[in-house]
Amino acid sequence: xxxxxxxxxxxxxxxxxxxxxxxxxxxxxxxxxxxxxxxxxxxxxxxxxxxxxxxxxxxxxxxxxxxxxxxxxxxxxxxxxxxxxxxxxxxxxxxxxxxxxxxxxxxxxxxxxxxxxxxxxxxxxxxxxxxxx
Amino acid sequence: xxxxxxxxxxxxxxxxxxxxxxxxxxxxxxxxxxxxxxxxxxxxxxxxxxxxxxxxxxxxxxxxxxxxxxxxxxxxxxxxxxxxxxxxxxxxxxxxxxxxxxxxxxxxxxxxxxxxxxxxxxxxxxxxxxxxx
Numbered sequence: 001x002x003x004x005x006x007x008x009x010x011x012x013x014x015x016x017x018x019x020x021x022x023x024x025x026x027x028x029x030x031x032x033x034x035x036x037x038x039x040x041x042x043x044x045x046x047x048x049x050x051x052x053x054x055x056x057x058x059x060x061x062x063x064x065x066x067x068x069x070x071x072x073x074x075x076x077x078x079x080x081x082x083x084x085x086x087x088x089x090x091x092x093x094x095x096x097x098x099x100x101x102x103x104x105x106x107x108x109x110x111x112x113x114x115x116x117x118x119x120x121x122x123x124x125x126x127x128x129x130x131x132x133x
Numbered sequence: 134x135x136x137x138x139x140x141x142x143x144x145x146x147x148x149x150x151x152x153x154x155x156x157x158x159x160x161x162x163x164x165x166x167x168x169x170x171x172x173x174x175x176x177x178x179x180x181x182x183x184x185x186x187x188x189x190x191x192x193x194x195x196x197x198x199x200x201x202x203x204x205x206x207x208x209x210x211x212x213x214x215x216x217x218x219x220x221x222x223x224x225x226x227x228x229x230x231x232x233x234x235x236x237x238x239x240x241x242x243x244x245x246x247x248x249x250x251x252x253x254x255x256x257x258x259x260x261x262x263x264x265x266x
Contacts, residue, residue: 011191011192012190012191017192017193019194020189020193023187023188023193023195026195027187030165033186033187035189049188049189051186053166054156054166055156055160055182056157056160056182056201057135057145057200057201058144059144059145059146059150059153060156060157061152062156062159065186067190068188068190089264093264098263098264098265099262099264100261101260102259102260103234103236103259103260104258105257106255106256106257112258115260119262120260120261121260121262121263122239123238123260123261124258124259124260124261125237125245125255125258126235126236126255126256126258127234127245127249127253127254128234128253128257129222129232129233129251129254130231130232130254131225131226131230131231131232132231
């Protein structure tokens with residue numbers, strides 16, 4: 001799914017690249033990082049990363065950060081994404097997060113509507129600085 | 134600075150609220166979280182939080198996340214913020230991050246121009262879902 005669904009395309013390496021294994025291990029070792037695989041009938045149909053971030057703002061509240069949401073291309077439009085995001089929001093509630101945040105590519109207006117339907121408010125701009133190719 | 138500079142105002146508790154101490158300890162205990170205090174002539178003049186996030190995207194790259202950037206109100210316009218952000222970017226380079234990301238309130242257009250001058254690209258929308266007051 002990562003290889004199929006990237007902007008720009010071809011930004012990823014073959015799946016057996018050892019850098020993916022190292023990244024997986026870093027995520028797995030950190031109790032504030034969760035890599036989620038949604039399974040349907042034994043098939044992985046969606047993935048996302050959920051991070052729990054401590055912070056001083058809002059009286060020292062934790063916040064949830066959703067990144068890298070991906071759904072199998074042939075299963076889009078079936079509300080799997082909605083189930084995944086609502087599940088992630090529940091996880092954030094269970095960790096007593098004050099809020100859940102995410103960024104979405106400016107061009108993905110359908111995604112913005114999707115998140116807005118789930119209660120997310122487009123209150124911020126998301127800025128990125130790439131440090132290397 | 135946190136109490137002086139919040140949207141909405143009055144969202145924070147008195148500085149000795151024990152929740153801030155607990156949050157500080159959670160940040161301090163996590164090697165991927167850094168709370169930065171910029172000092173000038175013995176005075177804390179700026180603060181920010183810098184998070185290092187592992188991830189699978191971009192061949193398993195780490196990314197830096199800048200949050201909660203605050204500058205003492207009487208010292209704005211003196212490029213302290215620029216020095217702080219450039220320092221944070223250097224820290225992200227030193228950790229071999231692929232990119233640095235942040236969100237900024239949609240209404241803070243001067244902040245967007247500030248980050249754009251430092252090379253950040255407004256490529257995303259930032260969405261938040263508040264879970265409790």
